[in-house]
Structures are given as C-alpha cells and as structure tokens.
C-alpha cells in the first residue's frame with residue numbers, strides 16, 4: 001500500500017486514526033508529522049511493526 005499523502009510514493013507502514021477525518025495509511029515519515037496532532041492515534045499496519053515507531 002502506498003502512503004495516502006499527495007506527492008508521496010513511499011510505502012505506507014502506519015495507520016492513522018483521525019477523529020475528524022477518515023483513517024488513512026501513511027509512511028513512517030508522514031506518520032511522525034501527522035501523528036503529532038491532538039487526538040490522532042498512529043498504529044503500525046499488519047506486518048510493519050518493525051517500522052513503527
């Protein structure tokens with residue numbers, strides 16, 4: 001699966017649970033930025049546990 005952020009072609013490794021938006025799968029770099037917002041929960045995708053946190 002590819003990172004859901006525009007212009008990012010890295011492999012998604014983290015699912016973000018976003019209270020005000022749909023869940024999305026992103027790469028670790030984007031998860032680090034987006035996961036910092038209040039209320040956002042970042043969880044590794046199945047099989048990607050080694051890449052997150």
Ligand SMILES: [Zn+2]
Nearest residue numbers: 003008027030
């Ligand atoms: Zn990304």
